[in-house]
Amino acid sequence: MTATESPETSVPISPAGNPIGFGRMLRKEDARFLRGKGHYLDDIQLPGMLYGAILRSPHAHARIVSIDPSAAEAHPKVKAVITGAILETLNLAWMPTMSGDVQAVLATDKVRFQGQEVAFVVAEDRYAARDALELITVEYELLPPVIDARKALDADAPVIRTDLDGKADNHIFDWEAGDAAACDDVFGRPDVVVATADLLYPRSHPSPMETCGSVAHMDKVTGKLTCWITSQAPHAHRTVYALVAGLPEHKIQVISPDIGGGFGNKVPVYPGYVCAVVGTIVTGAPVKWMEDRSENLMTTGFARDYHMHGEIAATRDGKILALRTTTLADHGAFNATAQPTKFPSGFFSIFTGSYDLEAAHCKVTGVYTNKAPGGVAYACSFRITEAAYFVERMVDILAHDLALDPAELRMKNLIQPDQFPYQTKTGWEYDSGNYPLTLQATLDKAGYKELRAEQVENRARFAETGEGTLMGIGLSFFTEGVGAGPRKLMDILGLGMADGCELRIHPTGKGVLRLSVQTQGQGHETTFAQIVAHELGLPPEDVEVVHGDTDQTPFGLGTYGSRSTPVSGAAAAVVARRVRDKARIIAAAALECSPDDLEWELGRWHVKGDPSQGRTIQEIAMLAHSNLELPEGVEGHLDASAVYNPPNLTYPYGAYLCVVDVDPGTGEVTVRRFIATDDCGPRINPMIVEGQIHGGLAEGIGMALMQAIAFDEEGNCLGGSFMDYLLPTSLECPSWELGETVTPSPHHPLGCKGVGESATVGSPAAVVNAVIDALSPFGVRHADMPLTPAQVWLAIQGRPARTDLAFGSGGGANQ
Amino acid sequence: MQVTMTVNGTEVTSEIEPRLLLVHFLRDHLGLTGTHWGCDTSNCGICVVSMDGLPVKSCTVLAAMAGGREIGTVEGMEGDDGLDPVQEGFMQEHGLQCGFCTPAMMITARALLDANPDPTPQEIRQAICGTVCRCTGYENIVRAIRWAAEHPALAEVVA
Numbered sequence: 014m015t016a017t018e019s020p021e022t023s024v025p026i027s028p029a030g031n032p033i034g035f036g037r038m039l040r041k042e043d044a045r046f047l048r049g050k051g052h053y054l055d056d057i058q059l060p061g062m063l064y065g066a067i068l069r070s071p072h073a074h075a076r077i078v079s080i081d082p083s084a085a086e087a088h089p090k091v092k093a094v095i096t097g098a099i100l101e102t103l104n105l106a107w108m109p110t111m112s113g114d115v116q117a118v119l120a121t122d123k124v125r126f127q128g129q130e131v132a133f134v135v136a137e138d139r140y141a142a143r144d145a146l147e148l149i150t151v152e153y154e155l156l157p158p159v160i161d162a163r164k165a166l167d168a169d170a171p172v173i174r175t176d177l178d179g180k181a182d183n184h185i186f187d188w189e190a191g192d193a194a195a196c197d198d199v200f201g202r203p204d205v206v207v208a209t210a211d212l213l214y215p216r217s218h219p220s221p222m223e224t225c226g227s228v229a230h231m232d233k234v235t236g237k238l239t240c241w242i243t244s245q246a247p248h249a250h251r252t253v254y255a256l257v258a259g260l261p262e263h264k265i266q267v268i269s270p271d272i273g274g275g276f277g278n279k280v281p282v283y284p285g286y287v288c289a290v291v292g293t294i295v296t297g298a299p300v301k302w303m304e305d306r307s308e309n310l311m312t313t314g315f316a317r318d319y320h321m322h323g324e325i326a327a328t329r330d331g332k333i334l335a336l337r338t339t340t341l342a343d344h345g346a347f348n349a350t351a352q353p354t355k356f357p358s359g360f361f362s363i364f365t366g367s368y369d370l371e372a373a374h375c376k377v378t379g380v381y382t383n384k385a386p387g388g389v390a391y392a393c394s395f396r397i398t399e400a401a402y403f404v405e406r407m408v409d410i411l412a413h414d415l416a417l418d419p420a421e422l423r424m425k426n427l428i429q430p431d432q433f434p435y436q437t438k439t440g441w442e443y444d445s446g447n448y449p450l451t452l453q454a455t456l457d458k459a460g461y462k463e464l465r466a467e468q469v470e471n472r473a474r475f476a477e478t479g480e481g482t483l484m485g486i487g488l489s490f491f492t493e494g495v496g497a498g499p500r501k502l503m504d505i506l507g508l509g510m511a512d513g514c515e516l517r518i519h520p521t522g523k524g525v526l527r528l529s530v531q532t533q534g535q536g537h538e539t540t541f542a543q544i545v546a547h548e549l550g551l552p553p554e555d556v557e558v559v560h561g562d563t564d565q566t567p568f569g570l571g572t573y574g575s576r577s578t579p580v581s582g583a584a585a586a587v588v589a590r591r592v593r594d595k596a597r598i599i600a601a602a603a604l605e606c607s608p609d610d611l612e613w614e615l616g617r618w619h620v621k622g623d624p625s626q627g628r629t630i631q632e633i634a635m636l637a638h639s640n641l642e643l644p645e646g647v648e649g650h651l652d653a654s655a656v657y658n659p660p661n662l663t664y665p666y667g668a669y670l671c672v673v674d675v676d677p678g679t680g681e682v683t684v685r686r687f688i689a690t691d692d693c694g695p696r697i698n699p700m701i702v703e704g705q706i707h708g709g710l711a712e713g714i715g716m717a718l719m720q721a722i723a724f725d726e727e728g729n730c731l732g733g734s735f736m737d738y739l740l741p742t743s744l745e746c747p748s749w750e751l752g753e754t755v756t757p758s759p760h761h762p763l764g765c766k767g768v769g770e771s772a773t774v775g776s777p778a779a780v781v782n783a784v785i786d787a788l789s790p791f792g793v794r795h796a797d798m799p800l801t802p803a804q805v806w807l808a809i810q811g812r813p814a815r816t817d818l819a820f821g822s823g824g825g826a827n828q
Numbered sequence: 829m830q831v832t833m834t835v836n837g838t839e840v841t842s843e844i845e846p847r848l849l850l851v852h853f854l855r856d857h858l859g860l861t862g863t864h865w866g867c868d869t870s871n872c873g874i875c876v877v878s879m880d881g882l883p884v885k886s887c888t889v890l891a892a893m894a895g896g897r898e899i900g901t902v903e904g905m906e907g908d909d910g911l912d913p914v915q916e917g918f919m920q921e922h923g924l925q926c927g928f929c930t931p932a933m934m935i936t937a938r939a940l941l942d943a944n945p946d947p948t949p950q951e952i953r954q955a956i957c958g959t960v961c962r963c964t965g966y967e968n969i970v971r972a973i974r975w976a977a978e979h980p981a982l983a984e985v986v987a
Contacts, residue, residue: 039919046927047915049862049902053928056861139852140845222866222874222928222962273864273928274962306867534926534963700922707965708925735871735960743953743966 025615027552033615034547037700040539041554042532051271054226054243055303062228063092065292065302066142067285068132068149069312070124073160073383073728074171075153077123077131084148085134090141092296094149095133095288097121107176108257108287111249111280111351111505114185115176116386118284123156125173125346126385127730128311133288135296139303158383158728159183161818162320162343165380173346173381185348185379190362190439191337195372196326199335205326208411213797214399215721215816216318216343216384218310218732219391220740221533223273225313226303229289233297239266242286245275245531246351246571249508251563253282256506258290269561275533276712276773277390280351280573281314311733314351315384315722316391318343318817319361319399325407331417333426335372336365338403342379342388343817350388351573352395353503353510359389359396360494362439366404367448367492367666368426373438383728392712392773394493394574401491405778406795409487409785413794418465419488419782420456424449427490434759441494443664444758444766446692451754452490455668455690458752461486464672472790482674482683485787489669491775494662495767496579505570511658512576513567514584516545516592518651520638522631524551526588528560529569530581535769536701537577541585543697544763548589549596549630550616567654575665575767578697579758584657586762591653593630598647599637600628663758663766667691669710669779675787680805682718682784684745689776690752693768694761699753702768707749709772715741716773717780721799726820831895835860836904844891851875853891854901862902862931866960873959876932877901883936885958902931905938913976914938923972925963932959937973946977 024034031038045051082094097119100106107115120131132149136142157171164170165183174180200207228241238260244250247267255262272279285302292300304313320341327333342358344350352359358377365373389395408426412419427448428435435443464486471484500509515527526545528537542556559565569581593613600618601608604626611618611627619627628636637651672686687710696702719739722732732738757764777798784800785793788808796804796813807813832841835858842857854860854877865887866874875886878900905912914937917923924930933956940947940955947955952973953966961969 040922042927043919043924046924046930047902047911047918047934048906049860049931051862051927053861053864055855055864058859140847220962221926222872222960223864223926224866272926273866274926276962306869306872534924534928536925704922704925704964704968707967708961708963709965711965712962734869735867736869740872740960740962742957742960743970744957746966748949748970749965749967 027554029552029554031553032543033550033552035543035695035697038539038543038553038698040536041542042536042538053223053271053273054228054241057228057241057270057301059228059230059299062299062301063135063137063292063296064139064142065289065300066134066146067130067288068146070120070127070129070131072124072153072155073127074156074158075124076156077120078152078154080132081150082132085145088141088145088148090137091134091145092137093135093292095119095291095295100291105258105287105291108282109506110347110349112348113354113506114348116347116349118287122176126383127728128308128385130284133292135292135300160383160724160726160728162341162380162382165382173383183381185344185381186357187376187378188357189376191374192372192438193374196335196337196374199372200324200326204328205334206329206415208325208407208414210323210407210410210795212321212323212403212406213817214317214319214321214402215798217316217391217716217720218722218738219276219278219316220310221274221276221278224304224306224309225279225283225285226301227286227289228299228301229293230299231293237264237266238290239268240290241268241270243272243279244269245279245533245573247531247561247563248529248568249505249571250282252508254290257287267563269531272533276392277316277573278314279533280390281349281387283313306735307733310738311730312385314387314390316387316393317399318388321403323403323407325411327411329415331415331422331425333368333370335370336404336407337374338364340375340377342377343382343384344379344388345382345384345386347386348379349386351505352389353497353505355502356395360394361396361400363397363441363494364400364403365437365439366401367428367490369428369432370438375439384724392709392770394495394770394774397493398774401493401774402778405489405491406781409782410795413789420461423488423490424452427452442661443492444661444760445756446664446666447754447756448490448666451666451690451692452668454752454754455670455688458690458750459670459688475790482676483787483790485673485675485783487671487779487781487783487786489775489779489782492664492666493771493774494664495575495770496659496663497574497576498659499661500658508570510570511656512569512580512584513654513656514581514588515567515654516588516652518592518634520635522551522555522634524556526556526558526585527566528558528581529567530572530577531561532572535577535705536698540697540701544582544585545589548586549593551630575769578765579663579761579767580657580659582765583659583762584655587655587657588653591655592651595651595653596630596633598644599633602641602643603628603636660760663761665691665693665766665768665771667771667775669775671779671783673783673787675784675805677809680802682800682805684714684747684780686750687747688750688752689772690754691768691771692754692756693771694757694764694766695755697765703751705769706751706772709770710749710776711741711746712773713776714745714780717777717798717800719799719801721816723817723819731819829892831892833894833897833899835899836901846892848891849887850889850891850894851886854886860901860903864928864931874929874932876935876959878935878939881939881942883939900935902934905934912938913979914941914973916979917972917975921968921972921975923964923969929959929961933961933969937976941977945980949974
């Protein structure tokens with residue numbers, strides 16, 4: 014594989030001015046969004062529609078003594094009040110999670126986190142439904158909660174999952190990867206230097222601007238259930254509803270309308286969705302449930318919450334030899350992460366990152382706590398966010414301990430281009446890369462030497478005057494694995510991670526492409542039309558992309574883990590090539606020659622040696638539907654379908670550099686510059702790719718500096734509104750500086766690697782490394798995210814706080 | 829109670845609950861679902877509409893308080909001659925992804941450009957900081973509004 018920087022490609026331009034293939038193309042979907050004509054969940058209005066609202070637990074851990082819904086039922090606008098007791102009679106009180114655990118739909122025995130679903134009111138309008146919640150009386154008997162994950166396995170810890178037969182502790186799983194003995198050997202060598210640290214990736218929340226919701230409508234005449242859901246995975250949801258409710262799957266239609274951002278938050282099945290289904294079955298009317306922001310933040314799929322103890326071994330001159338970690342994973346009250354079954358801690362074992370090591374080992378222990386369930390959500394590529402943060406912080410801590418330049422240390426240890434395909438010590442096969450090229454591109458673009466020279470002056474001035482800000486420079490080099498499956502290795506609830514795709518070319522040469530994946534803003538309607546254009550020469554404006562409706566699209570596992578381009582993009586290329594192959598046979602029949610006598614030019618099959626004799630794809634489409642006599646065994650029409658089973662993950666990577674200025678008086682961090690060089694293989698639509706990187710970088714700044722959901726000792730969620738859970742605005746984000754290298758994936762039909770989560774995976778470590786670098790004159794070696802002004806100030810005082818708890822002190826930082 | 833206001837140039841009168849929020853009035857009573865909502869605490873700015881030409885968060889305005897006022901929503905931005913330059917700029921510079929914050933951003937941008945036709949990038953960042961976007965990282969929104977500032981002709985035609 015060859016790597017290049019910023020390739021110039023030339024593709025023909027369509028009558029509408031669009032590239033017939035790869036290149037910058039304005040988005041088709043914008044036409045409706047710009048006019049306020051997007052169609053999001055809460056925009057749906059059906060005749061006679063009722064509104065649901067959920068009564069939630071104010072306590073983190075309590076036994077339910079009684080529930081009295083009578084006053085609510087007497088409200089003139091209330092149509093039904095559904096409790097766990099009613100669901101029990103329908104065998105719907107519990108539902109399977111995406112991790113094979115069970116989760117309460119409405120609590121029956123006890124509540125296990127603050128905000129847990131207790132009752133569901135169906136009323137004539139949304140205000141009345143909320144009013145009625147106030148009329149339900151619930152008597153609780155308080156139980157001691159488990160809030161500190163590090164105490165969840167203590168012998169005297171209260172047992173949260175008393176619903177599970179014989180469960181006597183809060184342990185969920187132990188999971189290992191790599192070779193512990195090989196690590197012991199390396200770490201035991203007398204000449205190695207070992208750096209150790211405890212790193213917390215605090216609980217975070219994706220917070221798409223549209224919260225989660227659904228509209229359920231059971232047609233009692235046809236027996237068909239239609240669910241409009243804010244779902245990134247409509248087909249997986251349909252199967253889950255069939256399993257949960259015992260409804261025949263062919264009588265369930267799941268429609269994901271326009272989605273106002275997902276970021277993983279809209280992968281799981283939430284109790285509210287099931288309640289809306291029960292609501293329509295009970296009332297016979299369509300029922301809409303739409304959570305508010307506090308419900309979204311307090312109860313739906315959170316992310317991270319990984320407590321990582323790390324050790325890195327290296328020679329004194331900076332050759333990294335081994336890396337290992339023992340990690341505690343807080344999964345909340347139910348193990349409801351959405352991740353491949355065989356990977357209970359996602360793809361965290363990719364934590365060796367971009368470096369060539371002798372040995373590596375990780376052991377992850379998952380525990381229950383009295384917090385909202387979830388874990389894998391938020392643009393993390395199945396826990397690679399945690400892995401990338403871990404290795405990139407450990408490398409910087411090693412650089413600190415060895416007094417080496419972090420750029421030089423990285424360059425010295427990167428996997429080299431001739432080592433690909435590269436087998437990592439924890440079992441991953443990286444497909445392709447030229448890491449040194451990409452790191453150097455970032456260093457050059459940033460002017461790394463000049464920045465370090467400026468920093469020397471900055472520190473000298475600060476040492477002399479004690480005034481002004483301190484400059485910090487942070488690097489991160491990440492590698493992620495995206496595009497799950499292969500299906501034999503990766504499944505969710507037994508559903509293999511392979512995705513279907515169908516392409517049909519109409520007689521007049523216009524195409525319809527049907528996808529199993531679902532867009533939440535990624536621009537699939539544009540990008541996937543460009544893939545067809547690239548393969549068939551059809552103008553992209555002539556290709557309609559259909560997605561998000563299980564009655565209209567083939568089965569597939571949906572959009573998350575940056576799967577769309579690596580999996581469905583490959584499927585789209587495969588179906589287009591099948592159409593092209595069929596078009597060749599039809600063209601040969603029309604030209605009365607052998608298919609072998611034809612050669613392809615974009616959009617047309619012509620006779621080898623005589624380009625004037627040929628048929629365009631549009632002409633072939635009409636011929637395919639005409640009375641042209643076709644060879645034996647060749648059916649008419651021009652269409653194809655495929656199920657794409659990825660042979661391996663794809664491995665996008667990148668080198669990020671962040672420059673910050675820290676005010677040591679206030680602890681305020683200002684991100685001055687952010688340089689990001691990404692290699693995701695060829696870019697189908699560079700404009701869309703860059704847009705996704707921009708967004709991910711902003712998320713990274715949010716996680717590094719602002720976003721965390723902490724709890725007090727009673728289990729009260731302290732990030733339950735946007736007044737408490739801070740998101741970056743236009744003022745916290747710099748003007749991003751992007752670069753590009755291109756190393757195609759050898760196993761993807763288009764060479765594409767996916768990019769949706771790259772920047773979210775790679776950027777937090779760059780920001781944190783920059784801040785810690787700025788604080789190094791104060792002797793700061795590490796402080797946990799988020800690096801709020803208070804946390805920075807405490808770090809300068811030598812006592813950074815734990816950021817997962819609002820009680821106790823110390824223990825969170827490794828000094 | 830009864831309320832009368834002008835929405836996108838058309839006077840509307842409606843019977844409402846006194847506690848009804850403007851955002852719900854626009855969406856549920858008038859069917860103008862281009863205005864979205866994103867939080868309960870006036871922090872996210874997804875619900876911005878213009879009231880007498882100034883951007884306001886419509887989750888923080890009671891419909892009753894909008895009586896007698898001129899309300900502008902995204903549905904009113906496109907004129908007979910085509911898109912507002914702000915809308916065109918958002919498309920040209922890829923200033924939107926999921927589209928959920930886009931109406932609020934564009935309403936804010938229109939108010940900014942009406943008051944300051946040639947804003948600097950920093951002035952644009954200051955103006956839009958009341959609305960959160962999770963997709964774009966803001967850079968392309970800044971570029972989109974600059975695009976609109978550099979292509980004002982259409983706005984003059986529409987005005």
